[in-house]
Amino acid sequence: MDTDRKVPTPVYQPYLGSLAIPDLQDAQRSGAFDLGVLLFLQDGYMQRTLAEQGEPLREAFAQIDAGSEDLDERAAAKREALTRAMCELYVRLKEEGDETTGVRGYAGAAGxxxxxxxxxxxxxxxxxxxxxxxxxxxxxxxxxxxxxxxxxxxxxxxxxxxxxxxxxxxxxxxxxxxxxxxxxxxxxxxxxxxxxxxxxxxxxxxxxxxxxxxxxxxxxxxxxxxxxxxxxxxxxxxxxxxxxxxxxx
Structure with missing residues (x-):
């Protein structure tokens, strides 16, 4: 740590403050899983989306930047584009039987x-x-x-x-x-x-x-x-x- 740094290391914060994936929303409503756990799990899908869809997202973000000069509007549009891509990834993983998309995957993420x-x-x-x-x-x-x-x-x-x-x-x-x-x-x-x-x-x-x-x-x-x-x-x-x-x- 730099000796002149004012702010200590921040603790983890999720990319999104709310759940966007319908299955995770259902899991929260069930009361069986803590919101923080589900946001953490959602972040995993987001990171995978960024890794797998990086180039298409960069192109989409470039179009968003070119279409608006309002920083807040651009940030909201980018968030929506990324969230949409993340939800599409989750649907694909679920159809393929990925183990992280089921209750056992949620429980593993909780630990x-x-x-x-x-x-x-x-x-x-x-x-x-x-x-x-x-x-x-x-x-x-x-x-x-x-x-x-x-x-x-x-x-x-x-x-x-x-x-x-x-x-x-x-x-x-x-x-x-x-x-x-x-x-x-x-x-x-x-x-x-x-x-x-x-x-x-x-x-x-x-x-x-x-x-x-x-x-x-x-x-x-x-x-x-x-x-x-x-x-x-x-x-x-x-x-x-x-x-x-x-x-x-």
Missing amino acids: VYLNGAIVDYRTYLLDVAAHLEQSIQVESTPDLAWLAGHTYALLARASTTVDTIEGALGADAGARAGEVLSTGIGAIGSPGQNSVALALGVRMWRMIEQIDAAPQNHVVNREGDVSAELDAEIDPWDFEPASRADFDL
Whole structure:
């Protein structure tokens, strides 16, 4: 990690914020599969679409660029073209009996996604700990309020993921996930860090505790208004990604 970098490594976010493949939409409605798992599985089909249909998509994107000067309109058109190609790929794979398109494939993806998500969360937390130490080395003041807001949101997702792992994969798997996550949590404000990094970590955890005590005062609700009583030291944090990729190739 660059010592002067402000932002820790981001955790995985799906290309699309919603399900576009009808079978995956049905799987979500059944209640048997977590939305994050299905979005992860959908991303696999999208990556395969990009790999197999790269040239046709580039041609389609070039036509979209030539037909409009509005960046938002072009991004929406590219997203629609890619989504359509992805759905066509899924239909073909299903007709060919591809094992990823059935319930067993969904279940397999669940294990990969859930355990991978825990590793992502741990990596982020370790990166935050390293960021605090390395900021001191370059005489830079880390933005603790920003880090606290993002870390709180991540821990909220991580807690849900551990519960999902326990429910889907068993108590032992849930315990292992908790142990992996705890190594990342313990790295921030660890006695093994230098005294300044330790103090910064402790202060950040206090900010996180402040958010946890009254999250409605610190978290932006995408469907509602921002609270007028936000603490000056804490930035509001939206749990959902602020933007999505525009799919430029």
